[in-house]
Amino acid sequence: MSVTHAPQTADVLTRQDPELAEILLGELHRQSSTLQLIAAENFCSPAVLAALGSALANKYAEGYPGARHHGGCEIVDVAERLAVDRAKSLFGAEHANVQSHSGSSAVLAAYAALLRPGDTVLALGLPYGGHLTHGSPANFSGRWFDFVPYGVDAETGLIDHDQVRTLARTHRPKAIVCGSIAYPRHIDYAFFREVADEVGAYLIADAAHPIGLVAGGAAPSPVPYADVVCATTHKVLRGPRGGMILCGGELAERVDRAVFPFTQGGAQMHTIAAKAVAFGEAATPAFAAYTHQVVANARILAAALADEGIVVTTGGTDTHLVTADPAPLGVDGRTARGRLAAAGMVLDCCALPHADTRGLRLGTAAVTTQGMAEKEMERIAALLAGVVRGDVESVRAREEVRDLVGGFPPYPA
Numbered sequence: 001m002s003v004t005h006a007p008q009t010a011d012v013l014t015r016q017d018p019e020l021a022e023i024l025l026g027e028l029h030r031q032s033s034t035l036q037l038i039a040a041e042n043f044c045s046p047a048v049l050a051a052l053g054s055a056l057a058n059k060y061a062e063g064y065p066g067a068r069h070h071g072g073c074e075i076v077d078v079a080e081r082l083a084v085d086r087a088k089s090l091f092g093a094e095h096a097n098v099q100s101h102s103g104s105s106a107v108l109a110a111y112a113a114l115l116r117p118g119d120t121v122l123a124l125g126l127p128y129g130g131h132l133t134h135g136s137p138a139n140f141s142g143r144w145f146d147f148v149p150y151g152v153d154a155e156t157g158l159i160d161h162d163q164v165r166t167l168a169r170t171h172r173p174k175a176i177v178c179g180s181i182a183y184p185r186h187i188d189y190a191f192f193r194e195v196a197d198e199v200g201a202y203l204i205a206d207a208a209h210p211i212g213l214v215a216g217g218a219a220p221s222p223v224p225y226a227d228v229v230c231a232t233t234h235k236v237l238r239g240p241r242g243g244m245i246l247c248g249g250e251l252a253e254r255v256d257r258a259v260f261p262f263t264q265g266g267a268q269m270h271t272i273a274a275k276a277v278a279f280g281e282a283a284t285p286a287f288a289a290y291t292h293q294v295v296a297n298a299r300i301l302a303a304a305l306a307d308e309g310i311v312v313t314t315g316g317t318d319t320h321l322v323t324a325d326p327a328p329l330g331v332d333g334r335t336a337r338g339r340l341a342a343a344g345m346v347l348d349c350c351a352l353p354h355a356d357t358r359g360l361r362l363g364t365a366a367v368t369t370q371g372m373a374e375k376e377m378e379r380i381a382a383l384l385a386g387v388v389r390g391d392v393e394s395v396r397a398r399e400e401v402r403d404l405v406g407g408f409p410p411y412p413a
């Protein structure tokens, strides 16, 4: 399940710019010698890295295949058509735009395609796991649109469907956004479709996190339900950093124009080629098995953390994501993250619904790519709890982490 072959450490870079080459090697070493539990990260394959480091990086290609504003696009056009065709067949979508530079750019383009400044939009509030692009005042979304936040139930941690329905009826939004940076459960897309239809709103699914699970059949697909699906290609999907938009044929032209020329310039052809490689990988039985293992690992991790006394939000997970409150172990999320970082366990803090302290957000996409399974999840949970409690000294914990990851090199030589 782990990727084979080390990424080429470009000798040419070592010779020409040893200072920078040293930094790249240092980062590769950091990724290989510490534990990557950041839910949004993964290890893409050497083939994806090869496409990213290819001559396609030199090519200017404003526009779309067959209709570019630059000459010499005949070959990159083939690459983009391949990426689009693979995305369409992977997700069963009528249309795919693979040019979005990031997940946020994809969301910006979706809003540009469907909304006008000042429109009302319903989305999961940031304290409950909404993304910055879901109405944060620090983001264009909060500045240009009138966001109404829905939340999660204080008891169960699950999206409050009654509240969604009531807010939709009261505010009559132009669009409803479903999707989250931290929600560990499947989203009921049929429910959101029903509410959107009732109030005449567009449904935008921001599936940046689960889209990789969708590709492998380990999570339900938003494609049959949402008018527009926004996604990233670098999270569980394990491709290059970037975004993607899926939609029906009737919105295809509006979505394409919203990406270019409305919100972006030239397409990044090396990234689009790398997306094509990743879509090709994601269509294999091996990737489907990977995504099911990602979820199995997350479930075991969640259960083992709960056994250690950590409060797992919603009582578990359906996905690669686990959010948890370490308070019963005597520290808040920020302190816990600091102790864990010192031990070489890299993860994020997250908002905790209905609490004023921060929690921890972990994901199993990267460790599963490395080949870790049930046994390692239990080891990680025990070590994490020991470090957070202050039972395991950080030097000793760091040694244990090194020992653990040493058996699962992300890029074996």
Ligand SMILES: *Cc1c(COP(=O)(O)O)cnc(C)c1O
Pocket: 040, 101, 102, 103, 104, 105, 107, 131, 133, 179, 180, 181, 206, 207, 208, 209, 232, 242, 243
């Ligand atoms: C990760 C994420 C994004 C943004 O992706 P970037 O590539 O960092 O811009 C947007 N929405 C959701 C729900 C995400 O999880």
